[in-house]
Amino acid sequence: MITLHQVLLPTDHSLTPTGRQSISLHIKRGSVLWLHGPAGSGKTKLLETIALQHPLQTGSMRIMERDAGPKITEKTRGILQRCISYLPARPTFFETLNIFDNIALPLELNHLHHADIIKETGAILRWFQLDDQAHKHPSQVNFTTLQRAACARALITQPAILLVDEPIFSLSRSLRELFFSTIKELTRNGTTTLLATQDNTYSNLLPGDQLLLPIASPQTSHTTAPFHTETREHTPPQPMPEAPAP
Amino acid sequence: MTRLSRVVPRPKTAFLPLAFCLITWLLGLALSIPLGTKAGLYTWSQQINDTTLIALPTPLDGAADLQTAPLLLALKSAFPEADPHILPAEDIQENLSSWTTAWTGTLPNIIILHASETLPSINKLVLQQAPHAIIIPPPAQKSRLWPFINSLKFNAKILAYIISIGALLLIATLLYGHVYTTCRHTAAERRLLLSLGANTQQLSNLFANRVSFMAFLGSIGGDIILIPTLAFISNSLRPLLHLPPYHHLSELFTPHLFLPVSLIEILCLIPCFIAAISWGLTQLFFHINITKTHLSL
Numbered sequence: 001m002i003t004l005h006q007v008l009l010p011t012d013h014s015l016t017p018t019g020r021q022s023i024s025l026h027i028k029r030g031s032v033l034w035l036h037g038p039a040g041s042g043k044t045k046l047l048e049t050i051a052l053q054h055p056l057q058t059g060s061m062r063i064m065e066r067d068a069g070p071k072i073t074e075k076t077r078g079i080l081q082r083c084i085s086y087l088p089a090r091p092t093f094f095e096t097l098n099i100f101d102n103i104a105l106p107l108e109l110n111h112l113h114h115a116d117i118i119k120e121t122g123a124i125l126r127w128f129q130l131d132d133q134a135h136k137h138p139s140q141v142n143f144t145t146l147q148r149a150a151c152a153r154a155l156i157t158q159p160a161i162l163l164v165d166e167p168i169f170s171l172s173r174s175l176r177e178l179f180f181s182t183i184k185e186l187t188r189n190g191t192t193t194l195l196a197t198q199d200n201t202y203s204n205l206l207p208g209d210q211l212l213l214p215i216a217s218p219q220t221s222h223t224t225a226p227f228h229t230e231t232r233e234h235t236p237p238q239p240m241p242e243a244p245a246p
Numbered sequence: 247m248t249r250l251s252r253v254v255p256r257p258k259t260a261f262l263p264l265a266f267c268l269i270t271w272l273l274g275l276a277l278s279i280p281l282g283t284k285a286g287l288y289t290w291s292q293q294i295n296d297t298t299l300i301a302l303p304t305p306l307d308g309a310a311d312l313q314t315a316p317l318l319l320a321l322k323s324a325f326p327e328a329d330p331h332i333l334p335a336e337d338i339q340e341n342l343s344s345w346t347t348a349w350t351g352t353l354p355n356i357i358i359l360h361a362s363e364t365l366p367s368i369n370k371l372v373l374q375q376a377p378h379a380i381i382i383p384p385p386a387q388k389s390r391l392w393p394f395i396n397s398l399k400f401n402a403k404i405l406a407y408i409i410s411i412g413a414l415l416l417i418a419t420l421l422y423g424h425v426y427t428t429c430r431h432t433a434a435e436r437r438l439l440l441s442l443g444a445n446t447q448q449l450s451n452l453f454a455n456r457v458s459f460m461a462f463l464g465s466i467g468g469d470i471i472l473i474p475t476l477a478f479i480s481n482s483l484r485p486l487l488h489l490p491p492y493h494h495l496s497e498l499f500t501p502h503l504f505l506p507v508s509l510i511e512i513l514c515l516i517p518c519f520i521a522a523i524s525w526g527l528t529q530l531f532f533h534i535n536i537t538k539t540h541l542s543l
Contacts, residue, residue: 053441074446082443092438094253101249108249111445153442 001029001192002050002161007059009049011214012040021214022059027192032183032208035196041213043196044089047163050194052077056208064160082110084144085159089166091150094137098194099145100125100134103153110157120156128152147171151179164195180205253439254452255432262457263464265420266524269413270468270516271475276409278476281509283402287395289487294391298365299333299382300357300372314355317375319357324371330359395422416519421457428453429535436536450532458525465517472513 003026012083013019019236021042027033032053035043052068060069066076083104093102104121112120125131128148133141141149148171154162162183171179183193183206197203203210302314312330321330333341333356342353361368365383372379429436439449484491 020539051441053437077440078443078445081441091435094435094438096252097249101252105253106442107247109439157443 001031001064002027003062004050004058005060007049007056009042009045010037014159015041021177023215024059025211027194029192030187030190032187032193032195032206034203034206034208034210035194035213036110036198036200036203036210037213038198043213044165046195046213047086047165047194048088050161051084051163052081053086081104082157083160084163085154085157085161086163087150087154087165091146091153093146093149095138098135098137099130099141099149102138103130103149103156106153106157119189124152124156127182128175144172144175148175151175151182155186156184158189158191160191162186162191162193166195166197166199176205250439250444250448252427253435254449254454254456255428255435262420262424262460263467263522265416266461266520267468267471269416269420270465270520271472272409272413272416273516273520274469274472274513275475276406276413277512278509279406280402281506282344282476283398284478285506286483286487287398289489291391291395293488294358294387296384298328298359298361298384300359300376301380301382302355302357303378303380306441313376313379314357317372317379318357320371320375321357321368325359325361325364325368328359328361328364328368332356333358350433379412387389414523418527422531425453425528425531426456426535428502429462429532442444446533446536450536453532454525454528457528458521461524462517462521465520469513469516 005024007023008020008137009023016040023042023046035046037043045054049056050063052072056068056070056072058070060067062068063080066080068076068080093099094105097105100121103124104117107117107120125134128151130145130148130152133145133149138149139144151171154164164183183191187193187206193208194204195202195206195208207230300317302317318330318332321328335353338353338356359368369381372381436449440446481491
């Protein structure tokens with residue numbers, strides 16, 4: 001599913017003498033991988049690299065059997081980015097669109113029909129209890145609502161790969177549980193999930209493999225033991241579950 | 247309007263259409279200068295005296311009469327554009343009376359024609375047909391003015407080239423600056439769009455469509471300003487060409503009078519040309535800037 005070979009990522013100089021670490025890992029389809037490590041250990045950088053936010057300078061990377069290394073084409077990048085959802089530490093939104101349209105945008109970019117976009121977006125808005133905020137613009141809602149909206153936008157396409165950065169876990173407990181229950185559902189359908197955190201306690205909410213960063217030796221390799229060992233094909237997007245009863 | 251088109255950056259200032267208005271005005275002026283100079287010089291040169299007189303000796307025995315008809319026929323067949331014809335007796339009488347006292351003898355036969363460049367050939371033909379004929383050529387204005395006219399035409403062309411190249415460079419600089427600024431200011435939004443799965447080509451197409459539309463609108467504005475400008479310039483020059491001031495705008499484009507009619511067709515095509523070139527350049531500059539941004543991330 002995701003294979004990294006000798007990918008050099010920067011770290012804090014206090015953590016590694018060279019200020020760099022070489023990462024090689026293989027993550028199977030449908031598995032969950034927790035990235036642990038202190039600040040500056042390269043967790044976010046690794047997530048951003050897999051999210052194709054940075055061009056890869058060294059090493060090689062394959063995502064969903066496609067070359068995503070230094071010679072990645074624009075076409076492949078577009079195809080892969082439609083299958084990857086990245087939930088960054090500070091999610092950003094388009095001020096020209098309201099919350100509904102911000103969440104619906106990835107579906108439009110995936111060329112879904114208008115009726116399906118309305119249906120899917122309505123379902124996920126109900127699921128994250130954002131119905132009453134749907135027509136407000138990002139500047140008109142509070143930070144918690146924005147985080148809910150960011151979760152909804154990341155999950156609406158039921159991505160093949162989900163990358164979650166730590167600050168999103170500072171959500172309210174109810175929302176966190178809602179979020180993790182959705183990820184569990186997606187994982188069962190074959191979504192591969194990578195989550196970055198400094199706090200080990202969150203990993204109890206979603207069982208998975210652990211990777212401690214930074215990796216000391218530049219040649220250290222890591223192969224995750226898949227959470228679901230059987231190989232499964234990626235299922236097409238399923239309709240979102242019904243919103244919980246108030 | 248799709249959600250994607252609402253998030254793709256759009257030109258927010260009126261600067262772009264105004265700049266294209268100015269560029270169209272300059273391009274239109276650049277095209278008008280050589281065409282206007284050519285047409286104006288043509289009108290001017292038409293007013294230079296090019297009358298050639300061929301006087302046949304006073305007939306004593308009717309021999310000149312016998313020479314006149316074949317010579318006229320030969321001239322008409324060889325130089326029809328010179329419009330050779332026999333000057334009427336009254337005109338000859340009037341002309342002779344202005345030179346000297348009353349002419350008492352038999353009036354000479356005079357053939358009149360209009361020619362300047364073909365004069366040596368006419369001379370040759372006349373001397374073959376009527377060796378005793380006297381040829382009175384027109385004043386040498388045209389031959390003396392020829393270098394000046396050529397120089398004016400050449401300088402008009404050079405000026406037109408300089409303005410056109412300047413306008414095209416201005417378009418390229420303006421678009422590059424606009425695309426560069428937009429790409430820098432909206433880097434975060436573009437990165438978000440790409441991370442959500444948007445295609446770079448989709449973004450550049452939408453952006454280029456907007457820029458070319460703005461350029462098209464500005465260019466139409468430039469055309470609207472250009473026509474009165476040309477009317478003003480040509481009207482100011484008409485007294486120099488001994489032409490009466492025009493009463494209608496259509497007279498501006500009267501063939502062989504001042505500006506050619508084809509110019510108005512070219513002026514109508516300028517907005518389309520500007521829109522097309524803006525679209526292409528925006529696409530090019532957008533991709534260059536995107537590549538730069540990708541590398542600098």
